[in-house]
Amino acid sequence: MCGKYICPRCGREVEFLIDGLCPKCYAEVKGPELIPNVIEAEVCRYCGAVKLGFKWIETEGNFESVIMKVVEHEIEKVAEKSNVISNIELKDAIFETEPNWTTRLVLVLTGTVRSERVEWKKPVTVRLNPSICPKCITKISGEYDTVVQLRGDLRPEVLEKDVIDLIEGNVIFNDLIDVIRHKEGVDVYFSHIGAARKFIKIILKKYEASWKGPYREVIGTDSSGKSRTRNTFVVRITSKK
Ligand SMILES: [Zn+2]
Numbered sequence: 001m002c003g004k005y006i007c008p009r010c011g012r013e014v015e016f017l018i019d020g021l022c023p024k025c026y027a028e029v030k031g032p033e034l035i036p037n038v039i040e041a042e043v044c045r046y047c048g049a050v051k052l053g054f055k056w057i058e059t060e061g062n063f064e065s066v067i068m069k070v071v072e073h074e075i076e077k078v079a080e081k082s083n084v085i086s087n088i089e090l091k092d093a094i095f096e097t098e099p100n101w102t103t104r105l106v107l108v109l110t111g112t113v114r115s116e117r118v119e120w121k122k123p124v125t126v127r128l129n130p131s132i133c134p135k136c137i138t139k140i141s142g143e144y145d146t147v148v149q150l151r152g153d154l155r156p157e158v159l160e161k162d163v164i165d166l167i168e169g170n171v172i173f174n175d176l177i178d179v180i181r182h183k184e185g186v187d188v189y190f191s192h193i194g195a196a197r198k199f200i201k202i203i204l205k206k207y208e209a210s211w212k213g214p215y216r217e218v219i220g221t222d223s224s225g226k227s228r229t230r231n232t233f234v235v236r237i238t239s240k241k
């Protein structure tokens with residue numbers, strides 16, 4: 001192929017230059033600038049939904065699925081804005097760190113510059129910020145059924161972190177409403193007593209602990225005149241196993 005111009009970056013002869021570069025070099029130099037180095041998004045720490053633009057979108061709940069949703073949304077936004085590189089698509093996403101709240105990955109992107117297929121790489125950091133989606137806010141402000149009070153010698157800060165890790169690293173408890181740290185310990189709220197019992201089992205695997213309950217307390221009557229109760233379990237933790 002004999003072109004009119006020589007690309008100063010790669011030495012290739014081409015019919016035209018864009019911003020002084022051949023299409024391939026243009027994509028390699030300008031492509032990465034289209035996407036920010038850090039992409040941030042709010043994630044519901046109860047159900048794993050992610051906020052993209054104005055909307056909360058459900059995910060599978062694991063970090064990788066959340067991160068991919070965030071990345072795909074960012075690429076859609078870029079594809080709309082970009083006019084020199086068209087048909088921008090994500091070809092691959094290479095995780096450089098374990099998917100977590102902050103994750104580094106390299107995106108491999110493809111597109112078209114004046115009918116030539118181009119490809120470039122873009123390293124990004126995806127930073128997820130723990131938040132609560134409107135659906136879960138409604139749930140939390142609703143009534144809880146059971147509270148598990150974790151007490152003992154461990155510092156509440158340490159305990160709270162452990163509890164959140166257990167929940168997030170393991171399974172998302174649909175019936176978990178909130179985790180609240182006090183001076184005396186950590187209270188974990190559930191919408192269902194069964195979920196609270198499951199949670200206690202998990203705690204007993206991780207810690208040397210004993211538990212008591214449920215203590216029932218009448219908290220009023222519901223609309224049909226039946227008395228409503230709440231359950232409290234107290235788990236005393238002595239040490240980690
Ligand atoms: Zn070139």
Ligand SMILES: [Zn+2]
Pocket residue numbers: 044045046047048049132133134135136137
């Ligand atoms: Zn949620």
